[in-house]
Amino acid sequence: MSSLQQYIDLYRQQQPLLTKGSHPLINAHRAAALQFLEACGLPTRKDERYKYTDVAAVLEPDFGLNLSRLSLQFDPRQTYRCRVPGLGSSVHYVVGDSVAESNVLIDDGSLFVGPMVEFAQRYPDILRAYYNKVEGDSLAVLNTLLVQDGLVIRVAEGHKVADLLQIVNLSVGSVPMLANRRQLIIMERGAEASILNCNHSATRCDNLATEVVEAFLTEGSHLQYYSVEETTANCNLLNTTNFVQQKDSHLDYASITLNSGLSRRTVNIALEGSHAQTAVSGLVLANDNRHIDNNLLVVHNAPLCSSDILYKYVLDGSSTGAFAGKVLVNAQAQKTDSQETNANLCVSPSARMFTQPMLEIYADDVKCNHGSTVGQLDDTALFYMAQRGITPEEGRLLLQQAFAWDVLQRIDLLPLRQRLMHMVEERFRRGAGACGDCVMCGA
Amino acid sequence: MLEIHDLHASVEGKEILKGINLCVKEGEVHVLMGPNGSGKSTLSNVIVGNPQYTVTAGTITFNGKDLLAMPPEDRSHEGIFMSYQQPVEIPGVSMNNFMRAAVNAKRKYQGLPPISGGDFLKLVKEKREMVGLDAGLTRRSVNEGFSGGEKKRNEIFQMAMLEPQLAILDETDSGLDVDALRIVAEGFNRLRTPHTAAICITHYQRMLDYIRPDIVHVMLDGRIVRTSGPDLAYRIESEGFDWLKEENSQI
Numbered sequence: 001m002s003s004l005q006q007y008i009d010l011y012r013q014q015q016p017l018l019t020k021g022s023h024p025l026i027n028a029h030r031a032a033a034l035q036f037l038e039a040c041g042l043p044t045r046k047d048e049r050y051k052y053t054d055v056a057a058v059l060e061p062d063f064g065l066n067l068s069r070l071s072l073q074f075d076p077r078q079t080y081r082c083r084v085p086g087l088g089s090s091v092h093y094v095v096g097d098s099v100a101e102s103n104v105l106i107d108d109g110s111l112f113v114g115p116m117v118e119f120a121q122r123y124p125d126i127l128r129a130y131y132n133k134v135e136g137d138s139l140a141v142l143n144t145l146l147v148q149d150g151l152v153i154r155v156a157e158g159h160k161v162a163d164l165l166q167i168v169n170l171s172v173g174s175v176p177m178l179a180n181r182r183q184l185i186i187m188e189r190g191a192e193a194s195i196l197n198c199n200h201s202a203t204r205c206d207n208l209a210t211e212v213v214e215a216f217l218t219e220g221s222h223l224q225y226y227s228v229e230e231t232t233a234n235c236n237l238l239n240t241t242n243f244v245q246q247k248d249s250h251l252d253y254a255s256i257t258l259n260s261g262l263s264r265r266t267v268n269i270a271l272e273g274s275h276a277q278t279a280v281s282g283l284v285l286a287n288d289n290r291h292i293d294n295n296l297l298v299v300h301n302a303p304l305c306s307s308d309i310l311y312k313y314v315l316d317g318s319s320t321g322a323f324a325g326k327v328l329v330n331a332q333a334q335k336t337d338s339q340e341t342n343a344n345l346c347v348s349p350s351a352r353m354f355t356q357p358m359l360e361i362y363a364d365d366v367k368c369n370h371g372s373t374v375g376q377l378d379d380t381a382l383f384y385m386a387q388r389g390i391t392p393e394e395g396r397l398l399l400q401q402a403f404a405w406d407v408l409q410r411i412d413l414l415p416l417r418q419r420l421m422h423m424v425e426e427r428f429r430r431g432a433g434a435c436g437d438c439v440m441c442g443a
Numbered sequence: 444m445l446e447i448h449d450l451h452a453s454v455e456g457k458e459i460l461k462g463i464n465l466c467v468k469e470g471e472v473h474v475l476m477g478p479n480g481s482g483k484s485t486l487s488n489v490i491v492g493n494p495q496y497t498v499t500a501g502t503i504t505f506n507g508k509d510l511l512a513m514p515p516e517d518r519s520h521e522g523i524f525m526s527y528q529q530p531v532e533i534p535g536v537s538m539n540n541f542m543r544a545a546v547n548a549k550r551k552y553q554g555l556p557p558i559s560g561g562d563f564l565k566l567v568k569e570k571r572e573m574v575g576l577d578a579g580l581t582r583r584s585v586n587e588g589f590s591g592g593e594k595k596r597n598e599i600f601q602m603a604m605l606e607p608q609l610a611i612l613d614e615t616d617s618g619l620d621v622d623a624l625r626i627v628a629e630g631f632n633r634l635r636t637p638h639t640a641a642i643c644i645t646h647y648q649r650m651l652d653y654i655r656p657d658i659v660h661v662m663l664d665g666r667i668v669r670t671s672g673p674d675l676a677y678r679i680e681s682e683g684f685d686w687l688k689e690e691n692s693q694i
Contacts, residue, residue, distance in 0.1 A: 379494075384531040387491050388545040388601060389519035389552070398544060402535025402584075 003059040004042050004142070008034065011145055014067050021069040022148040023120040029132045033145040042138050052322035052354050053264045053293045055139060058236050063178035063208055066096055069148065075102050076170055076202075084196070086415035089164040092151060096172045097179035097209075099151055110159040116150040116182060126154065130186055134214055134242035134268070143180050143210040143240070150182025155191035155221075164194050164413070171201040171209060171235050183213040187221035187249070194224040194413060199260075201231040213241040217249035219273060224252040226411065228420070229260045233288065236261040240268075247273030247302070254281040254411060256420060257292055258427050264293045271298070271305040271333070282311035283407040285427055286319035286351075296325040300333035300363075309340040312407050314400050315351035326358040327368065334365045342372035345403055347396065397428050404428075444469050444640055445490075445609055450501035452489045458499070459485040461665035467609065470637045472654055474676060475644045477662035478684050483644045484528065486662070487611045490642075491525045492518050505609070519545075520552035522608030526598040526615045528644075533585035538597070541585045542567065542604055549605065570603035574630035592623035599630040606634070610641045616650040628653030648680040661687055 011018065011034065019027045042059065043050040076093040077100075092113055093100035105114035112119060120127045132144055155161055169181060187193065199209070217223055229237065237260060243251055257263055269278055284292045298307045313321040321344060329336045344353040357370040377399050385395040404424050411417040445467040452460040459482045467473055475483045489496050490503060492515035503510040505521055513521070533541065546566070547557045558566070567581055576596050586594050595615055602610055612631070616624055631654060635641070643654060651673065659675040660667045663684070668691050669675065679687075 378533075380531050381533045383493055383515065384527070384533070385541070385545075386515035387519055387525055388541070388605065389516050389548040390541075390544045391516050391548060394544055394548065398536050398540065399533070402533070406535055 003056040004037060006062065007059070007142060007146065008037060010065070017067050018146070018148060021067060023117045025120045025124060025127050025131065026116065026147065029144050033141045036141045037138060037145060040138055042142075049137070049266070049295050049324065051324075052320070053262070053291065055238065055264070058208060058238060058262055058264075061176055061206065061208075063176050064173065065146065065178050065180075066098065067148070069098060071101065076100055076168065077102050084164065084166075084416050084419045086418075087164050087413065088162065089166045089196070091166045091168060094151060094167065094169045094181060096170070096177060097148065097181050099149055110156045111161055112152060112154040113165060114152060116152050116184060119152040119154070119184075126186065127152075127184075130184060130214065130216055132214070134244065136212065136240055136242065137266070139210065139238050139266070140212050140240040143182065143212045146210075147180040147182045147212070150184060152184045152186070153193070153195065154186040155188060155193045157188040158190045159188075160191070161193040164196055164416070166196045166198065169197070169199045169209070169211075171199070171203055171207045171231060173203050173205050173207055176206040177203075177208075179207065179209045181209055181211045183211070183215075185213070185215035185223070185225075187215070187217045187223050189218045190220040191218070192222040195226070196416065197225070197227040199227075199229045199231050199235070199237065201235045204232075204234065206234045206236075208236045208238070211237065211239040213239070215241070215243045217243065217245045217251055217276075219246045220248045221246075222250040224412065226253075226416065227255045228423075229255070229257045229263060230423070231260045233261050233290070237263045237265075239263075239265045241265065243267075243269045243278070245269065245271050245273065245276040245278060248275045249273065250276075251278040252410075252412065253279070254283070254407070255294065256282075256407075257284045257286070258423060259285075260290065260292070262291045265295065267294070267296045269296075269298045269307070271300050271302055271307070274302045274304045276302065276305045278306070279308045279410060280310075281407050281410045282323075283404055283424075284311075284313040284315075284321055285404065285424070286313070286321060287316040287431070288319060289317065290319040291322075292319070293322040294324075295322075298325075298327045298338070300327070300329045300336045300338070303332065303334045303336070305333065306337040307340075308338075310407060310410065311342045312404060313344040313353060314404055315344065315346050315353055316348050318348070318350040320352045320354070322354045323372070324356040324358065325370075326360065327370065329359075329361040329363050329366055329368065331362040334363045336363060336366040336368065338366070338368040340370040343403075344372070344374045345377065345400065346374060347377055347400065400428055401425055444506060446502075446504045447490075448502045450486075450489065450503065451499045452485060452496050453499055454485065454496055459496075459665055460489065463501070463665075463667060465660070465667065467640050467642065469640055471658060472635075472641045472643060472656045474651060474656040474659045475642060475662060476646070476659060476676065476679055481662040482665040483662055484613055487525055487613050487642065487644060490518075490611060491515060491523060516548065517552070519605070519607075520549050523611070524602050524605055524607035524609070525611040526595075526602060526613060528614040528617065530586045530589075530594040530598055532587045534587050536585050538581040538583060538585055539567065542581070542601065545601070546604060566604065570600055573603055573633055574599045575626050576600045591618040592620065595619055595623065595627055596630070599627050603630065603634055608639050610634070610639070612641060612643045612645075614644055614646070616645050616647055621649075624649060625653065648676060651676050663687060663691055
């Protein structure tokens with residue numbers, strides 16, 4: 001049986017149960033999803049955007065799904081105190097793929113943070129207008145076929161959310177599980193919010209999460225969206241994140257992979273209105289035989305927009321990194337200002353990096369550049385430090401840390417930036433997974 | 444303090460040092476002069492243990508210990524410091540983090556606990572003022588975007604922080620204007636004690652006017668061909684190295 005077929009069969013057999021645990025507006029998308037998957041199948045390594053990651057192999061194991069929405073007998077609030085010191089935050093947990101019952105639902109007219117099923121109940125028209133509106137590849141469509149609930153964040157016109165909105169996704173299960181997570185983020189005109197999305201693990205079983213994030217930035221809205229992955233070697237992730245930006249909107253996106261199993265992130269950003277700005281950053285620290293793949297597509301569809309992309313990888317052990325970032329500037333996107341950099345450190349001889357920055361330009365008045373580097377630690381710098389008494393181990397640590405911190409400098413929220421810098425330092429100093437628990441608590 | 448006996452060393456298979464003998468005692472300042480390519484920088488790099496250089500014969504002892512058996516960081520902990528001709532830029536690593544790592548590494552070697560944050564900042568301030576280093580520079584990345592003069596001053600600042608017993612100044616005076624040279628030399632002089640020593644590589648008389656060496660050596664083609672008092676430096680300043688080359692070719 002093919003990897004995909006087992007999920008199609010599962011869907012066919014369990015459709016009543018699956019739809020029962022969801023909402024008609026979410027269920028309405030399944031038939032088309034099924035049709036798409038049956039026609040197109042999963043991406044293979046012959047597909048340009050999946051050259052380095054074998055998706056079928058990731059989906060191969062026989063995972064269990066929590067289709068009957070069994071309540072998980074633990075309260076994450078008691079176990080995972082995820083707080084960023086110095087920053088007020090409202091924390092929302094997603095356990096497996098269920099929005100935790102202990103979350104406090106926010107719905108005060110200016111801000112909604114809560115389960116998608118609940119949102120669909122209260123605001124069917126809004127959900128209908130935004131849910132599953134961005135065309136995705138088979139991986140995103142598989143999520144659409146199987147997802148039952150998700151998290152919705154909607155910030156009403158002109159509202160500025162003061163606290164950091166933190167989403168903690170926990171991988172759980174006493175058997176290998178597949179979690180299908182979904183986030184829908186609606187930033188209305190002039191709205192502002194900062195979201196920190198953390199992935200952690202509370203299980204020693206192999207597990208996989210498919211995630212689809214859809215975020216809409218209406219005119220003049222500002223969104224900071226940071227995603228931190230600090231799971232374990234047995235947690236694989238297939239993430240698709242789609243941003244659609246209207247006129248004068250600002251997006252700051254960063255994904256930080258500190259520890260994980262196989263991790264694949266597909267990030268698509270469409271700049272649809274003039275003067276939209278987007279800053280996309282990525283930091284990857286990988287060791288052992290990990291495989292981390294970031295695939296980015298930024299499409300400039302409007303004039304006078306800017307995109308600024310920086311991804312950095314530090315690869316140790318026999319890990320493999322892949323980065324592909326394509327900036328597509330369409331004919332109407334005059335005066336586009338775009339820069340893309342991918343810099344990579346292979347600190348062990350058996351680590352490998354595949355990098356592919358791409359520019360495709362159809363407008364004639366643009367300023368675009370792109371580049372990538374792959375290098376080793378600087379021996380001259382290491383010896384200079386050794387002459388000052390700094391051991392090679394400490395010197396390597398300082399150099400790698402400095403290389404990685406460069407990405408974190410782009411994070412505006414100072415307490416969060418400092419917290420992440422500390423996490424990166426700990427990660428280098430103590431190795432991956434030294435803190436099996438959530439590290440955000442500072443314990 | 445430092446005893447070098449019949450030292451031979453090569454770079455990429457090419458022999459550069461061809462039998463160096465040198466003895467530096469406490470309180471002494473030695474000057475190494477010689478034309479480009481005579482092996483001065485090679486000698487200093489070999490003393491500090493730069494892995495690009497291979498020692499093929501000879502010994503170096505420092506306070507009776509076999510220096511060649513030590514990794515570079517231990518030579519530093521034992522009290523040897525080299526001021527670089529071209530200080531290395533380390534983007535992203537702040538001077539403060541860099542110096543703190545260095546100070547703590549030395550303390551660990553000496554069996555001392557890490558220095559407290561407050562004591563460290565106090566030490567930085569004291570040494571910074573001693574060598575006239577701008578306060579802003581210690582918060583910046585190591586040598587990144589520093590002017591030539593700032594880089595050299597930063598070398599002397601690091602020396603002040605680590606208080607070495609033997610300082611090797613590899614053309615610390617090159618690329619400095621008159622004022623910067625004076626400040627660097629004064630900083631160096633302030634760090635001198637009866638128990639410290641220095642080897643100073645230079646092409647210029649001006650540096651020697653400030654630091655007043657005890658002994659001047661001239662190197663030619665991987666060997667020390669002449670050792671004398673400070674007067675030798677004045678003669679080289681006015682006459683160059685040709686007379687020494689001639690003398691040597693006759694031997």
